Amino acid sequence: MFMSKFEGLISQSSLERRTAAKYYIFLFFNVFLGSIITGSALEQLKAYLHQSANEIPRTIGVAIPMRATFFIAHVLVDGWTGIAGEILRLKALLFFHLKNFFLVKTEKDREEEMDPGSIYFDSCEPRIQLYFLLGLVYAVATPLLLPFILVLLGLACVVY
Numbered sequence: 001m002f003m004s005k006f007e008g009l010i011s012q013s014s015l016e017r018r019t020a021a022k023y024y025i026f027l028f029f030n031v032f033l034g035s036i037i038t039g040s041a042l043e044q045l046k047a048y049l050h051q052s053a054n055e056i057p058r059t060i061g062v063a064i065p066m067r068a069t070f071f072i073a074h075v076l077v078d079g080w081t082g083i084a085g086e087i088l089r090l091k092a093l094l095f096f097h098l099k100n101f102f103l104v105k106t107e108k109d110r111e112e113e114m115d116p117g118s119i120y121f122d123s124c125e126p127r128i129q130l131y132f133l134l135g136l137v138y139a140v141a142t143p144l145l146l147p148f149i150l151v152l153l154g155l156a157c158v159v160y
Helices: 002-006 012-043 045-049 053-066 068-088 090-102 107-113 121-141 143-159
Strands: none
Touching (some): 002 012, 012 053, 012 068, 053 121, 068 121, 068 143, 090 107, 121 143
């Protein structure tokens, strides 16, 4: 968000969109490509060293289905718990009770503190896009991942 503010954007919606775009690019390179390349590189380091540069995309294409177990665990741990955490909203609940106990003096203050706030579009939406990308990539290569992603997207549809 700071980087988007530094760009000179003023409106909250444009700040959130730009921040979401930056976060999605970060997730794409670090989580998706990073785990595929490093996972396959560690397993097939000898193959990388003794092949031409034209063969590296084929090696990565072979390595994508081998990383399906990592992404199943990622969807279960990060995705499902993130959605469950969004339902609970423990941080908002804790701050509500702390503010209600220490800062609320009048009924108008209590009404203002009852506002649940918004979901964090700039961090929630790029993660859902990453799970959708995982579903698209692994639909053909390893369809075992699809039920987990479908459950996650169904829960996200209910929550958001």
